Every structure is written in C-alpha cells, then in structure tokens.
Amino acid sequence: MHIDLTGRTALVTGSTQGIGHAIALELARAGARVGISGRTGARVDEAITRIRDVVPDAVLAPVIADVTTEEGAARAAELLPRVDVLVNNLGIFGAAEPLEISDAEWRRYFEVNVLAAVRLIRQYLPGMTERGWGRIQNIASDSAVVIPAEMIHYGMSKTALLAVTRGFAKQAAGTGVTVNSVIAGPTHTGGVEDFVYELVDRSLPWDEAQRVFMREHRPQSLLQRLIEPEEIAHMVVYLASEQASATTGGAVRVDGGYVDSILP
Template identity: 45%
Template sequence: MSGSTQGIGYAVAEALLAEGASVVVNGRSEHGVATAVRRLEDAVPGAAVSGIAADFADAAQVRRLLASLGEVDVLVNNVGVFDVRPFEEIPDDEWQRYFDVNVMSGVRLSRHALPGMLARGWGRVVFVSSESGVSVPADMTHYGTTKAALLGLANGLAKLTRGTDVTVNTVLGGPTYSDGVARAVEHVARAQGVPVDEAKGAIAAANRTSLVQRFLEPAEIAPLVAYLASPVSSATNGAALRADGGTLTTTL
C-alpha cells in the first residue's frame, strides 16, 4: 500500500496485519520505511511486513517499485500530498506534482495490480480519497481536485470488474490528525503563541459542518479500509464510503 509509513496509511497497514494479511508498506525514504516496518513488527508480533521506498513524484522510482512487486491481492492507494494555499499562488509545476503523487500513483499501481486480480478472479482495490474531493476547499483547490479525480478513477476501474470477485471502492476520509496535519497545527500554534491543543481545537471547531467537531484519528479511518479490503465486502463495489465525521452535508 502506498504512503503507509505514517498517518492513515500506517494505521491501515497495522489493521491489515492484525487481520493476518501480508503487507508491503511504502514511503519516500529508506529510513522512513525501515522505521515503519520495525514499529509494525513490534505492534503486531509475527506480522508479515516488508517495505519498498519510492517517491511517487519521481516516475523512475515508481518504475523500480513496480518492478519489485509480485502478485497483489489487495491494493490500497493512500499516498497523497496536501497544503493550504491560495488558488492564484499555485503554479503549474505544483499542480503537476499534485497530480503525479495523488492521482497518477493510483493509476500506475492499479494498472500494475488490477490485470492480475482480474485474471485470478479475486482482488480488492481501495482508494483513500477525502471529503475534500466532494466539497473542494477554496484554499486547497489543487488537493481537492486531485481527490475528486480519484473518485472518477475508481468509478471507471470498478466497471472493469464485472462478473468477477474483484472490487474497487473509495473511502472518503474527513479531517484527520495525521502527522502532516499535526505539523501544520504546531506551526499555527507557534505563530499565534498558543498551546497546540488550543490551536487544534479552534481549527476543528471552525469546520461548522462537522458533526464530531474534532479531528479524526487515523485509527478511525483504518477499519473501513480494512473492511473493503476483506472478503466480507464482496457486495460493495464501485462505491464511495464515508468516514468523514459527518463533515459532508449530503445523505449519500
């Protein structure tokens, strides 16, 4: 699974290992991957976990990753980058980087794994998108646009699975206190001269549509991904399931 050395990806890896799956984690650096593997081995004794370092912004590194992968029964497309930035200040190269990492990662991994799943007649592809792909934030248009693209990609791929036990689904996560978000909150707290918990609470409270009125934890997203990765989710295909804390205001 891509982008799995921290945050939601790490929590999903731990959940899948706890269910007995063999997991290959991914991160940008060898050190980060090795650290995550050791942590997962400590968290889940006897876990069958390994890792491959690759930066999805670098096509050559992605090619090396794909060449080292064997058969994949479950693919979790999780890797993603984000930041808060005014639309008019986002240059073309930044838009391109967002599409390379957030969208083309899923394209390239799915193109590698899906044919084998279809040939064997069983498999699971899960995209970790965001509520921002449905309600695109004005100050994160590049991020929200790429997450919307994942919804379209998953929808199209699901149509290729007709008549098989392969499924392709998407999880719409809500605002989650991942490592990247934690660093951003710490930056805001320092800039405002307030405690981190105060800044964290104020930012969460500013999301007026959220029903939980707090940041989600990665471990609250992971069980839904684990369900979609499992055999018991066989009747769920081509779907976008929400773990958004009630942030989206639609019923579907």
C-alpha cells in the same frame, strides 16, 4: 465481525507515516502480508519496526520506491509482484493562493495524487482479475466534494481520484475485484496539532483544543473532533475483506459527517 486476511498480500503506498501507516498496521493485525512503501530505506525500516512493536508476528515486505514516477511504480511491482489488496494512500497537500498556483504545481498534484494511483492499478488489476479476487482502494478526501478555496489544486486531484475509482470499478465488473474510494475527513495526523494550536488557545488541553477548533473552524463536522488514523484504517480493513464483497464503485465516507450530504 472477525476479519481474517491471512494469505492476502497488501501494498499500502505512503505507509511510513500518518493514515497510510495506520492502514498498514491494521492490515497486518488482520493477518495480511503488507508491503510497506516509502522512498528511503531508513523510513521504511522505521515503519516496519513500529508495526512489529505492536504486531510481533507481522509479515512485512519493504517496498523502497518512489511510486510517483513510472520507474518507481515498476520497481514496486518488481519488489511485490503479486498484490491482492492495493491501497493508494500516498498524496500531497498544501494551501495556496488560488490565482497563484502555477501550471507546474497543478501538474504535480495530478501526477502524485492521481496518476501514481492509476499506474499501480494498471500494474496490479490484471493479476487480480486473472485470480478472480482483489481489492483496490483509493484514499480520497472530503476536499474532493467540499473544495477548499485555499486548496483548489488538492481538491481537484481528489475529485479526479473519485472518477478514477468509478471507472476502474466498471473495468473490473464481474471479475471478483472491487474498487472503492475512502473519503477521509479531517484527521489527526502529524503536524495537525501545531496547526490547531495556531488557531486556538495554546493553554487548552488537546482534547478540548481540537473540539474548539472543529466547532469554530470545521463546524460542518458532526463528529466535532478530529478523526484518528486508525478509524480510517478500520474501514480500509473492512473493504479489503470477504465481508465487503458487494461494495464496489463506491465513495465510502469516513468523514465524521463532514460532507453535508445524505448520499456519498
């Protein structure tokens, strides 16, 4: 399948590292103009350089703004007023003793992982519907469905993101705009290798170590290895394409079979 996003403008939040960076790279490789979003100019510039090392002719726009705030979201809209493909990837996560999570921390997770996406959807969806074409994707997590006891606040925010997706898909019904969630499973991102080696023998080579980790600590995964960020990015690129025009309101899984369910 050949996917050509030439002429489309995409915004990927949290695209200076990890899954967001992989998504931005693959969208650029498909021909889209991509807004690289981050809070500091230095990190955005570094991300742009890394993408251009792989895609020399990439058309990239720096979007230096803290999109977790109302002011930052407005600033992003000023810097990139027209967006055809919005990927709400930015999020925070961390483990915490369930009974010790403060009200402030519950609010912070909702503000960053849910409300930041809602604000950007409110800003960009009207323009998409006026033009009769658009793609909105919210990067969720297997934790939205398989709630971890040590990350209830994170799981809650990702479950809420699934509801946000379904609701805005109904708002966009019949307009040519699709709204979907991408449920990402256990992924090989920065810091994960250290985490894996805290739990398995450090003398093992990485490929074997991650398989031991998945077998012993994430046994429900059918893939039995960590997902690479570009594998999630490939699904995002497909959902951003013309070929995915009939997929909307969905929670599309790129979880390696982690969620034990026939339906999403």
